Every structure is written in C-alpha cells, then in structure tokens.
Amino acid sequence: MSYYLTLLFNGLTYAGLLFVVSSGLMLIYGLMRVVNMAHGSMYILGAMIGYLVYKANGNNWMLGIVSAGIAMAVICFLLELTVFSRAFNNATAGILISLGISWIIIDICLELTRGETKTFSPDGFFRSTFTIGELTYPMSRMFVLFCALVECVILMIVLKKTRIGQIIRAGVDDREIVSALGINIQRVFLGVFTVAGLLVGIGGVLGGTMGGFDVATASTMQMYALMVIIVGGHSNFVGTAVASLIIGLLDSFTMAFVPNFSSVIVFMAVMLVLILKPGGLFGKEARSR
16 A cells, blocks of 8 residues: 555655646746747756755755756846847747757756766755655655645736736737737746746756756656646646646556556657647637637
8 A cells, every 4th residue: 555655645746846847838838939948958957056056065955946946047037038038929939049048058967967867865854754654755755745836826826816917817818919008028028937947946956856867857857848738738827737747647657567658658648638639638729810
C-alpha cells in the first residue's frame, strides 16, 4: 500500500511542479499569442542561478529559490522590454526569437555545469520527512505541492477579483478591443512575462531538488509544459491545473509500471485529447471574426 501511496504523492508533487512551470507559459501564450520556446531553457537558467547562490551561501536552499525567482523575473522583464516586444502580432518572429534565446541560454548553462547533473539538498525543516501510516515522504517534495497550491490560489484571486486580472482575461479573449479601450497592452505583456520568469525561476530550483537538472532537462520541461497547455486549453487557468494533475499522475504511474513506454503513453494521451477536443479539455472554440 505504501508503494502506491508513494507513486500517488510523486505524481501529485510532479503535477505541482508542472503547474508552477506551465502556468507562466500559459499566460504568455494566452495573452501574447507567442509560444515561448525558451521556457525550458529559462527553467534551467533559473535552476543554475539558484544553484550558484545555494552553493555560495552554505547550501541555503530557500535563498536559492528566492534568488532564482527574482533573477529570472528581472531577466524576463529585460527580454520582454528589449526583444520579445518586437514580436508583437508576429507569432513566427516570437518563436524564432525564443529559439535563439534558448540556444544562447543552453550554451551558457552547458559551460557552467560542464555537462554534469546538479542537485539541491534542502536544509533545516525541509530536509525532514513526514509519515502517513507506512509511508515516509520528503518534506521538500511536499513543499513543491504547497507552492503550487499557493500559486493557484493567488492567481485565481488575481485573475478573478482584481482589475489587472480582468484586463488579462479580456486580453486573452480579445486584445485588440483591450487596446482600443486605451489600455496599454504592452505594459500588461511586460508584467505577465515578468511573472512567468518569477515562476519558472522558482520552478527550476524546485525541480532541481526533486530530480536534479542538467542542460538536457530543458527540452524535457519545454515538452511537458507545452503538453500541459495543449491538454488543458491554450489560455485556460483551470485547464492548466487539471492537465498538470493528469500528466503528473500519468507520468508517475507509467514510469513505475512500464518505464520504457512512459513517454509513449503520455504522448498518446495528449494525441487522444487533440483528436477528441482539438482546443484542449477546457479550451474555447475558435471564433470567426
């Protein structure tokens, strides 16, 4: 029984990580109509920044998380201000720009890691474990799930209850109308991209704690983040949460029982959703203009 509970908690915590990383990508795509192909490499860069701070400060794990989040928020702010803003209303240019940035980041991280896998060892309370019956589980992994739940609540409140949330939701539905109302949509883009950077930076350290990280992890996280927003619906917050849960649990159980076919099964599930619901589980039907 404890074995299945472990798989369940592994799936839930991995789903939490996917939600933290994917929600920023969902907001970027939903509002800017740009698929950020550098999201996975930004995840690795956040993990690398967190790792350098973590090592420089006596393995201070929490400082590494905070530093990675802040650093990636600043980096994404500058990238949007100087580079991504040039791709406004040009999805192809946005993809090409993000691919170029991704290659640059990967080369930088490859030089910093020397191709080695790095990992974090939490300190203090987060090094401990908790017990449920026969199950003993790391507190650090539960912290990942806690972060995902806190983010989910905060984003839900912001998107549903605040004026900026109303602007973002309106921009997702029809950004031309939002601009016509006199709202500076570029400033909204800048804020969303900065928040996405904060989340992916935090996610990098959390993911590096769960299973380590190297440059190859960038493509894995990029792929899984894209699958989450495809399954959930390209610009749907609830869909992103549900898709993260589905893919996280599916990945955990298939890796345990059919590890050689785990990725195949996950991809088949994504393709099944695309066949039955091309817009995603919670996606809106395309509107003709």
